[in-house]
Amino acid sequence: MYHMAGVQLTKVKGLPMKKLFIFLLGAVLLNAREFIGKVPLVEHAKEVHFTGSRLISPELLHNILHYQTWGELFVYLQVHWFRALFFGITVGVLVVFLLHYLIIGPKKFSHSGKGVFVYSVFKRVVHWTAALAFVLVIPTGFMMIFGKELGGGDLVLTARYIHSIGTVLFIVSFIPMFLMWFIPMLPTLDDIKWFLMLGGYLTKKKVVVPAGQFNAGQKMWFWVAMLGGIVMIGTGAMMYFQDFHLAILDRFGLDQIDLIRIAAITHNFLGMAVAALFITHLYMSLFAIKGSLDSMISGNKSEDEVKYMHSSFYKKLKKEGKI
Numbered sequence: 001m002y003h004m005a006g007v008q009l010t011k012v013k014g015l016p017m018k019k020l021f022i023f024l025l026g027a028v029l030l031n032a033r034e035f036i037g038k039v040p041l042v043e044h045a046k047e048v049h050f051t052g053s054r055l056i057s058p059e060l061l062h063n064i065l066h067y068q069t070w071g072e073l074f075v076y077l078q079v080h081w082f083r084a085l086f087f088g089i090t091v092g093v094l095v096v097f098l099l100h101y102l103i104i105g106p107k108k109f110s111h112s113g114k115g116v117f118v119y120s121v122f123k124r125v126v127h128w129t130a131a132l133a134f135v136l137v138i139p140t141g142f143m144m145i146f147g148k149e150l151g152g153g154d155l156v157l158t159a160r161y162i163h164s165i166g167t168v169l170f171i172v173s174f175i176p177m178f179l180m181w182f183i184p185m186l187p188t189l190d191d192i193k194w195f196l197m198l199g200g201y202l203t204k205k206k207v208v209v210p211a212g213q214f215n216a217g218q219k220m221w222f223w224v225a226m227l228g229g230i231v232m233i234g235t236g237a238m239m240y241f242q243d244f245h246l247a248i249l250d251r252f253g254l255d256q257i258d259l260i261r262i263a264a265i266t267h268n269f270l271g272m273a274v275a276a277l278f279i280t281h282l283y284m285s286l287f288a289i290k291g292s293l294d295s296m297i298s299g300n301k302s303e304d305e306v307k308y309m310h311s312s313f314y315k316k317l318k319k320e321g322k323i
């Protein structure tokens, strides 16, 4: 028996879970070492060394405008942390879900009856447009982060173009998705209760989970994808177009290049959160509940699933005589 957050988890027959877990953790840590600390932090420059051309100098980095502020931070993060963090977070999330699948497994609900109609054709089309956008954007984003390991060149350049095409698709789906879901995605008291029991996902048993049409986990994904999405679009555009001629920059003592550095740092950190939640969304909708994908294909959700996993929504529909 294993114990996790007070819940008893049954050992998976025939699988040495502890060893598997230690092996996976070891593999993650060993590989993360690969990305950290290979290049020393650039020495701090106290003054501009080369007074001629700023761009052609023996100490190129130090002579780029304001390198010592945002530039140094960006190079430091880029050299030491971004790849390691992307790698660690992605593998970490995958390991957690693999363990969840092996130890607890998917929830099963009866699919008899006609179900509860939740997603109209319009909602499904908007959703699948956003899904296609992310399927293009996320893997190509990873390809750019690990461009060095992939050998750079045309492959990574192509990834960059596909990344931009995916972004345009996401922009197209963004406004309808925001408008169609932002009201049911607003926080309610159920969300606190949902978080306290982690949505009932730590037990194999069917438990009644407090949630409206969307639970707290789904809401978190929605807001990260939407609000985070706007910031990702904005920071991505700053890196793509590069020159904005913004007078406001002067007021903050910044230059165009500072803006790109800040955009890149924000894009990378937020990208980690978006990628981690995207993987979570895939796990939840493809594996954590058996047959969950049906709802985004036919529009209907199993009544049994709604009764347990969205109990407040179920009560509301019953009261209104809709089921």
Ligand code: HEM
Residues within 6 Å of the ligand: 127, 130, 131, 132, 134, 135, 181, 214, 217, 218, 219, 221, 222, 225, 281, 282, 285, 286, 292, 293, 294, 295, 296, 301
């Ligand atoms: C291949 C990628 C994707 C797959 C397979 C997928 C699958 C699904 C499924 C099956 C549902 C219904 C879940 C349920 O009601 O129980 C769902 C809902 C939803 N999806 Fe996706 N989705 C994908 C990508 C995306 C993307 C990129 C976004 C946002 C930009 C997104 C946002 C949502 C939201 C907000 C919901 C409603 C709440 C929720 O269930 O999380 N999905 N998705």
